[in-house]
Amino acid sequence: MPSALDMARTVLGKTEGADRAALMDYLTTGGVNLDPATTAWCAAFVNASLKKAGMEGTGSNMARSFLEWGQAVKDPQPGDVAVYPRGKDPRFGHVGFVEAVDPKTDMVSVLGGNQSDSVKVNQYALDAALGYRRATGQPTAAPAGPVEAAGGGAGSEATGMPATAPAAPAAPTAVAAAEPKQPWNKRLGESLLKGGGSLMQGGFKPFTYDVAPTPAAARIEQGAVPTINREHAEMQRQQLAQIMARLNSGRLV
Incomplete structure (x- = not known):
């Protein structure tokens, strides 16, 4: 088996x-x-x-x-x-x-x-x-060979395993409470906060991502391009607040 x-x-x-x-x-x-x-x-x-x-x-x-x-x-x-x-x-x-x-x-x-x-x-x-x-009294599984660190692709099944007698079917048992999983809007909100920019007194700090910045973004990070004014920054802050409010209420479509 x-x-x-x-x-x-x-x-x-x-x-x-x-x-x-x-x-x-x-x-x-x-x-x-x-x-x-x-x-x-x-x-x-x-x-x-x-x-x-x-x-x-x-x-x-x-x-x-x-x-x-x-x-x-x-x-x-x-x-x-x-x-x-x-x-x-x-x-x-x-x-x-x-x-x-x-x-x-x-x-x-x-x-x-x-x-x-x-x-x-x-x-x-x-x-x-x-x-x-x-497991008590159970044979150890055979290794599947080289394993990818991040998964992906089907692993090869072990062969030549010692045969074991199947256990008798057990009566259904009550299942304990499962660990909570955050709603999608909470997880998206947290990702937005972690990956998004932050409002500064002098303007808006550009968003950062896990990819190389464009030349324009690089110039902004280096201070070669002036930051936007306070009115624009306040508008950005209000828009972000509205997005977060909709995420928290589950009304984002």
């Missing part, structure tokens, strides 16, 4: 936007009734993958619930479960499957759900995890 990691690899590259229906089907057939577009789903993805491999997970949508699952290990191997903190709230976290460990860099490749709103492989420092857990 394929391992949980093998099952997770079958949806590598799927996103909660374009592939929402496919991911909902994967989660549902794995015993989790959840919409990945509206609810944080990393723990649900691990639980569904385990169920598809004939194993029991935690039955919880909270990532840190896996800190009590299986047995703790210090030497993570492919197929182990890795749990990480998320933000400053001690209740929240992130969870995924160890795909590979690079002993030269002490970096761990983790295949998980809800990583940039998709199923992909991310890299984390070996000591960044809250813990690594291994």
